[in-house]
Amino acid sequence: MGIESALGKGFLTTRMDTLVKWARANAAWPMPMGLACCAIEMMAFAGPRYDAARFGSEVMRFSPRQADVMIVAGWCSYKMSHAIRRIWDQMPDPKWCIAMGACASTGGMHRCYGVVQGCDNFLPVDAYISGCPPRPDAVLHALMKIQDKIKKEHSITLDT
């Protein structure tokens, strides 16, 4: 039936787009941007108990050049925002961003002059995590949301 019969045993057909999205979604390497207490929960997310390796995301890249997902964990001051933006710009496309916890999402309890009231003021955020700090399983949930998003996005085919 169809092309499979012509290929013989050991072949499977799919669309290139699906294959690329499948690969991307299951190897979303995080760029840990640990700024405060949330960073400790983020470490647990990659540790043995919560084990982000199940989703192919245990490879924390401390170089932005090999990272796909930036996890902004903690409150971000105005001074720090420039460094974060620079690292974000150094990450190759396609890339995604998680704002982890109340501070990264909205400024949280730091309602003051020095803290950016939400890192979406200067970054395109894909997933927000509530909590102060959120549990590691909430970070896994955000990661799964990003995976869903990657699987729904177009990768190589274009809208025409």
Next chain:
Amino acid sequence: MSLNLSEYLQKTVDDLSGNFADKLIHVYQSSGDTFIVIQADALLEICKYLKENLHYIYLSDVFGIDRYTSEERFEVVYNLLSFKHHQRVFIKVRCEEENPEVDSVSKIWKAANWFEREVYDMFGVFFRNHPDLRRIYMPEDFEYYPLRKEFPLLGIPGSIPLPSTTPDTD
């Protein structure tokens, strides 16, 4: 209110009032701590005396207070510790709203360097003869002093720039 001083703090107060009688303004206690308000022009000699003669070798902290009064608006507080005697004393000096200036004690205690920079950054109190009086938390070109009482809690919009949201393209 009568003071409830330990033996060593009593000696501290007695020594200071003996040697610098006209420079001491006020001695009081609050929340179990002892505060000595002194005249700003005697700060250096009193600090030197406290370190060399009374063993207050450790400057634990320097901080500012905005009293928000028309006279002597700002206060700088020195938190001193003597490990040998397990005693803590706070020294306070006051300065005017216009050109608030205090002598730097960083020659006496090296730790004062960053503490004084913090007070300068947050309250705009200048420290005479400080080796490196720069901002420490806020950006170099920031024009305001955030812990002054008239400064709005959420800051002044646009006073600190955020990074641009479009990537730099050459």
